[in-house]
Amino acid sequence: MITVAVRVQHEDFDVGRELAELRASNPRVGAVASFVGIVRDLNDATEIRTLTLEHYPGMTEKALNGIVDEAMKRWDLYDVLVIHRVGELKPTDQIVLVAVTSAHRGEAFSACEFIMDYLKTKAPFWKKEMTPDGERWVEGRSSDDEAAARW
Amino acid sequence: MVRLVYLARLRDVFGTGTENVDLPRDVSNVTALLDWLSKRGDAWKKELASGRAIRVAVNHDIAGPETPIRSGDEVALFPPVTGG
Numbered sequence: 001m002i003t004v005a006v007r008v009q010h011e012d013f014d015v016g017r018e019l020a021e022l023r024a025s026n027p028r029v030g031a032v033a034s035f036v037g038i039v040r041d042l043n044d045a046t047e048i049r050t051l052t053l054e055h056y057p058g059m060t061e062k063a064l065n066g067i068v069d070e071a072m073k074r075w076d077l078y079d080v081l082v083i084h085r086v087g088e089l090k091p092t093d094q095i096v097l098v099a100v101t102s103a104h105r106g107e108a109f110s111a112c113e114f115i116m117d118y119l120k121t122k123a124p125f126w127k128k129e130m131t132p133d134g135e136r137w138v139e140g141r142s143s144d145d146e147a148a149a150r151w
Numbered sequence: 152m153v154r155l156v157y158l159a160r161l162r163d164v165f166g167t168g169t170e171n172v173d174l175p176r177d178v179s180n181v182t183a184l185l186d187w188l189s190k191r192g193d194a195w196k197k198e199l200a201s202g203r204a205i206r207v208a209v210n211h212d213i214a215g216p217e218t219p220i221r222s223g224d225e226v227a228l229f230p231p232v233t234g235g
Contacts, residue, residue, distance in 0.1 A: 037235050053234065056156070059208055059211035059212075062211050062212075084235075096235050116235060125232055126234070137233075138233040140230065140231030140232065
């Protein structure tokens with residue numbers, strides 16, 4: 001069975017279980033590529049106590065599905081899963097999972113990186129950091145725009 | 152009537168997350184809307200001045216300067232995204 005799914009949720013996720021379920025019962029899958037984003041305890045030389053993820057309900061799912069559709073047009077994939085957490089997170093917490101399956105590694109690696117690069121610049125999520133000096137919104141990075149423009 | 156949605160930093164700065172407004176007849180696209188809102192005061196002018204990195208979505212799709220705005224639309228204003 002082919003899975004193409006996008007989930008926006010507060011709850012944590014189990015990467016091992018998600019990857020096992022994604023490729024289950026499809027003997028044609030020869031490659032699974034995945035990316036997990038993690039909350040760091042330091043950003044721009046400042047200690048991060050918590051990280052709050054906000055999104056734009058309604059648009060978020062539409063934007064993520066659009067990115068996944070584009071990846072499936074460009075590469076020969078079987079399954080795609082994107083999970084993005086929202087709400088208050090702390091250092092070492094998982095933020096995001098992107099996983100794709102394909103017959104061969106090249107397609108899987110490229111599609112996984114493409115989805116992540118597009119997500120960083122096109123999906124409506126915003127991060128607010130709690131630091132010892134108070135709250136601050138994270139600013140967009142031009143290096144993320146450059147990463148997305150490669151594709 | 153148009154529903155305006157402010158997200159992330161813009162919601163904090165403007166002090167509101169959503170509002171319903173009746174736009175003047177000549178405010179019919181994204182550029183005109185930003186000009187119109189920037190006349191509300193210093194905070195609005197500062198955030199929405201041309202050159203600031205503000206993104207706009209009309210009915211949940213990313214919009215450009217010329218994207219039309221019609222009665223019944225939901226128009227969201229937000230800073231560049233920072234997820235992932």
